[in-house]
Amino acid sequence: MRVSWVGGAVAVGLLLAGCGGAGDGTGDGTARLTISANAVAGGKNAEEAAWIEEWVIPRFEQEQAARGVEVSVSFEPSGVDDEQYKTKTALDLQAGAGPDIITLDGIWVGEFAQAGYIEPLDAAQLAWDGWEHIPEAVRQLAGFEGELYGIPWGTDGRVLYYHKGLFAEAGLPTDWQPRSWEDILAAGRALAALDEVIPIQLNGGTAMGEATTMQGVLPLLAGAGAPIHDGARWLGAGPELEAVLGLYADVYGGGLGDPLLQQEAQGRDKSFQRFAEGRVGILAEGDYLWRGVLDPDSGTAPMADRDTAVGYAKIPALTPGAGAGGQDFVSMSGGSVRVLNPAGDHPELAFELLAFMNSAEALQAAMDGQDARITARTDVNEIVLAGDPMLSFVADEVLPLTFYRPPLAEYPQVSLLLQEATARVISGTDPVTAARTYQDALTEVVGGAEHIAGR
Incomplete structure (x- = not known):
């Protein structure tokens, strides 16, 4: 032990x-x-x-x-x-x-x-x-x-928030519930036609800290079918992590997200403010955004019309049924x-x-x-x-x-490695290389390859 x-x-x-x-x-x-x-x-x-x-x-x-x-x-x-x-x-x-x-x-x-x-x-x-x-x-x-x-x-719990006004303007349904990652990207591409709008805010990089891991990587990993720790071993470089990093590449390499925002010390707060102003279409966050940020009376980025202007949806698996445990939808808490x-x-x-x-x-x-x-x-x-x-x-x-999250002493270090992997992809590194670099560092953090599942 x-x-x-x-x-x-x-x-x-x-x-x-x-x-x-x-x-x-x-x-x-x-x-x-x-x-x-x-x-x-x-x-x-x-x-x-x-x-x-x-x-x-x-x-x-x-x-x-x-x-x-x-x-x-x-x-x-x-x-x-x-x-x-x-x-x-x-x-x-x-x-x-x-x-x-x-x-x-x-x-x-x-x-x-x-x-x-x-x-x-x-x-x-x-x-x-x-x-x-x-x-x-x-x-x-x-x-x-x-x-x-x-x-x-x-x-x-974590969900996908979306701005109903922007969705209507882009010809998207205001009762949106994506059922795959492709549905999210398709909505992002429609929102990209709007002027001065960031289609998708998916927390990435190290400046966002644990928000990158908790709001981005971990729910996506669960949606790809593999939690970061299976009860015995940590997840290494494999198809699940590559799929997650591939989504980051699609968002930030495909012009659907703002890569510079992910590098700013106050980038997360700025994303909240821009969402409240109707300048971000889709934002992955916890219920804290609703009750602590957008609250019309006490929020840090209050929206007077929050209750009617903001939609929310479950985070879908990569494809229906592909989530951990065969789930169609996932979240992190x-x-x-x-x-x-x-x-x-x-x-x-x-x-x-x-x-x-x-x-x-x-x-x-x-x-x-x-x-x-x-x-x-x-x-x-x-x-x-x-x-x-x-x-x-x-x-x-x-x-x-x-x-x-796995309640283990190594988790904070693993979380940082995941943040660094997303930062590499956002900066242009291909997902496979970023995943392998992550696994090399993970091997040292967790004490050897025998504690890692995957390649």
Whole structure:
């Protein structure tokens, strides 16, 4: 078994993590539990912090008291960079300390599991009645090597956005749903006839960072039939990656995208602004574009007519049925997971708190008064997203067919290699050469050719 980066600094972990295990008890018979999240009042993720402190803790303590169980729950806030939060959490768990319930980015789950810092849920925890409201695809946000390590609570999805006004002007249907990559290119070619319009914005290159991988390469790879990691090996240079890079070549070598925009530090933000101004026809993005960028009231590139001017469609496979698992459509999602500290003194009570935090009542309370967001639970989404057809579309149509990034320590380096491969193609390198250059670098990152599938 590989040991992840978080397993290296044992001495440092013991110094920083503090003494004692999680979930200490008191002398008067009261059980103590602690919740942590990268959230703090008046700062980062302040709404989450307020929900935990003002709703979750008092409600749970009251419910337990009514059952004759004395429990005292505290919140350990944080408001730092995600990597700092990750490091501190890893060091705590490494030392057998830390909070009882911990919020992790879903992409960290495998890394923490490999290091032995978190453990799979047991049979009783898997019998929780809330699982029936979390789609199988969404459960994988908390999964690693066939096991579930926690409960996902928030997620998202990737789609193709399109500008209905531009589509109408180009003679395209305003209820567009492409069923192949060729359908996307055909729409792009029609949009190319319009003056001062970028037909397709497909994030590429290293300046776009993870947006290139998450909004571009990974959903396309799934659409070509092969996720970036199959559970055993990383995908190397082969027909799937070459097909994806070939699409980048068609878009940027064929005059359907702006290659210079992919090289600018603020290129992604500029693409948002141009879409809002009616200067981009098709844009591949997550639901963040809808709720955080184009929102008429609070968006960074607000569109007063967003609800009528913006269309959205599922991302098609290369051809119908060619997607991973034989799917016609694909997506990629991210999100957060709440996990248990295996060193806790009160594991059963801690899971009761975890389940309570992910109950329908609790998640609805978390959304109360906030902008609509997609949760992991279908029953909650039906209520909190009822007034937003786009987010409802993602929850109902996209999440059941979505995929997640591999939660492995090597992923950030692999992601960068994929970004570099797209940058080469955008600059004119042929897809086959770019794919082989990617695989040469991948071999070093993942420790040898035996960890790579493909050529």
